[in-house]
Amino acid sequence: MDLDPLSLFRDLDAGAVLAVAVSGGSDSLALLLLGHDFVRRHRPALRLTAVTVDHGLRPESAAEAAWVAAFCRQRGIAHETVVWQGDKPETGLAAAAREARYRLLADAAQRAGASVVLSGHTLDDQAETLAMRAARAEGAGQMGAGLAGMARATLFDGRVWIARPLLGLRRQALRDWLGRRGVEWIDDPSNDNPAYERVRVRKALAHAEVETLGAEARRQALARQALAKRAAAWIGRFASRPAPGLLRLDPAFADGDDDAREAAILALRALLATAGGTPRLPDRARVETLLRRLADGAPMRATLSRAAVDTRRAGVFLRREARNLPVVPRGAGPVLWDGRLRATAAPGAHDLHIGPLGHDGAARFPAETQAGVPPALVRAAWAAEPALYSGRTLIGPRLAPAAAGDSVPASPAAAPFARFLTGFDLPLAAALHRLAGAPALPSPPWPEHIGPG
Known part of the structure; x- marks a missing residue:
């Protein structure tokens, strides 16, 4: 199979500069060369720049970054290496490295004048992600809660879009394409280390399972986006901000049939996180219980996800509880x-x-x-x-x-989406931004965030 850069990037709105995250692995190198072909053949006014993040976690990382720099230099592609400096945490290293990677990529993109960073995630990555999330949800008794894989685009820190144009392609197809062009790549030894959950899941997935999980990720994403739209409409109908830091819900917020109830639950979870300033939505089961109590109409005071909930005759009020406020x-x-x-x-x-x-x-x-x-x-x-x-x-x-x-x-800022906002949740985040008086979100790189099926 020969890959067509035009089909991958035709609808991409990247402004004047497009950044590509390049580690030196097969996926990111294929993405870089496909993007380079697209710019030369179809969008010559677009400037392409590559960014390599050196996490400093392996002795070989600096040499690998230098190899990528030389690779780009040979092809006339602008390149920058950014290094994760400072102390590394002893626990939660993977999450901290991910956060640092996106922060460094966003900073580099903005220095270059880019609002979009392309990332080389593939259908294999999508299947692995969904399999891991499904296993965790099953262990927590939360299956059916609307699992979704990676979005085609994710807004990081409210400022730079991380776009994934290769989510519909298999990794082997990219390697075959590179092989026909005589391009070598770097194999990170950690990608074969069974100490990592993703590696264990990857080795356990059969070829057909990857395709099946990819289709399931798309189905779940469509369902999640549809629910986000209904929750956004629910917020627009029943929520207001009568004073700075104070949200009011109309008592009818808790009413409705089963379909409306799903939207109300998601809306309430998002509103609690926004009022409390938390990066994650509160536990669904606890919010369901709260919603049932609100539907009863009895006076009540409660705290959930750092948000104080107070029911009055004028409505249900949410605000940040007055403790653990940072300086x-x-x-x-x-x-x-x-x-x-x-x-x-x-x-x-x-x-x-x-x-x-x-x-x-x-x-x-x-x-x-x-x-x-x-x-x-x-x-x-x-x-x-x-x-x-x-x-x-x-x-x-x-x-x-x-x-x-x-x-x-x-x-x-709307807390639950202030750092990471997937394209699935864009309608819900937009409703929260309007409610909180936050600025409009940056324009997305694609009009559609789930990608071709």
Whole structure:
């Protein structure tokens, strides 16, 4: 089979610069060369740049990055190597390395003027991912909860799209294509180490199972996207923000038939995470229990995923609970405060930091709200909102820039999708952004995020 770059990249909207993540393995090298062919033959105005992440976790990594740099240089492709520096965690290393990889790729892409980074994930990677997630869900008794594999595009840190154009292709097809072109690649020995879960799953999957799991990933993705759209409509219909940091749900939020109930459950999980500033949606079973209690209409107070839930005659109110609120210095890079505020540093403002406004601080500033909203809830919500400090001196609340004298760009964030937003969840994230008053999300690289079947 000969691969057609035009069919892979025709609908891709990448702006003026396109970045490609290249490790030196067969998948990423094939992606780089396919992208290079596409640019030369079909999009000559598009500038291509390659980025290699050296995690520094193996002695060979620096030499491998240098090999990729030479490979690119021979073909006239711009290239940058970025290194994961600093101490590495003793536990959770794989997750930390993944986070560092995406952060370094996003930083490099932005330096090059790119808003999209291509990643060489294949159908084999998709099948392995779904098999691992299914095994974990089964072990936790959560099968049928809407599993999905990797999305065709994922927004990282609200700023750069990670696009995966090869999700429909088998790894062996890419290697055969490279072989016909006489291109060699680097084999990472960790890809054969059975100490890693993915390697064990890969070795256990038969050829036909990969195709079957790929089809299942697409089916689950379509179902997840459809549910995200219904949950977004539910939020638009029943949720509002009467004051900074305070969300209100109409009592009818908990009503509806079984189909509407699924949308309400997902919507409530997303709203709790947004109010509480948590990166993950709360446990489905606990939210189902909460929704049943809300449907009863009895007065109630509860806390879930750092969000305080308070039912009143005027509706159901969600806000950040007033504990474990961080104090974050405004360093040189972007800051994500409590999952609810995205900010950048002010030049020369080394002593500035972000912390909670607190009850005393909230009492110093007028808080306008909608009629019927209890003032006590407004004050409690304001107390957990971010404020700007110089040393121990309160300059002002983030939401009153005139009082704060804040020259630093800052805007609300929707916590569950602030770091990783899959294309499946884009409708839901857009609804949360509108509700929180956050900026519109960057345009996606493809109009459709699941990819051809």
